[in-house]
Amino acid sequence: EVQLVESGGVVVQPGGSLRLSCAASGFTFDDYTMHWVRQAPGKGLEWVSLISWDSDTTYYGDSVKGRFTISRDNSKNSLYLQMNSLRTEDTALYYCAKDMATSGYFDYWGQGTLVTVSS
């Protein structure tokens, strides 16, 4: 059974930093591109970033480019999101999601970890 478990979400002040983690199990982690997707409270979904299976390729949404860094450790079946220069508008539930491989859709999601940016 595919499982994705996010952690690391806390309350942080504007301008602060945070690192999110996602522990993956139930599939061959290093075969798949992985994504972060976020959802502000009561709002819609926003794709944040992706990383290819071998870490060679990364993409970021315009709203986080230059502030967030995605990475992975295939030996630990883990995905990460380093978040710097946090803004109040970064407040959201952050989901880790697995790529379908045959296409770019996200076929499995974690339960999310809540990041609150507030003074």
Next chain:
Amino acid sequence: AIQMTQSPSSLSASVGDRVTITCRASQGIRNDLGWYQQKPGKPPKLLIYGSSNLQSGVPSRFSGSGSDTDFTLTISSLQPEDFATYFCLQDYNYPPTFGPGTKVDIK
């Protein structure tokens, strides 16, 4: 970035009703469109990918159609467990973008 719109933003329906939700892209996206269902407090669940392909384990009452800029999600006979919010997602180019969602609730 490609903008996705959905209509209606919400609808009320009864069990057994046929429900249709529309998604429109700001430019042509071939058939690179997926549909997700989200229930309160849960992550989204993939229903349809590639405009019309049913994801494994999804009931056959869900179907998708469309290409280029206009797409439709149809629930042929609404069931109690289908009351949720539905989002479309374009996968044509980066960044992938979601529609704003359509909330389906009980009439």
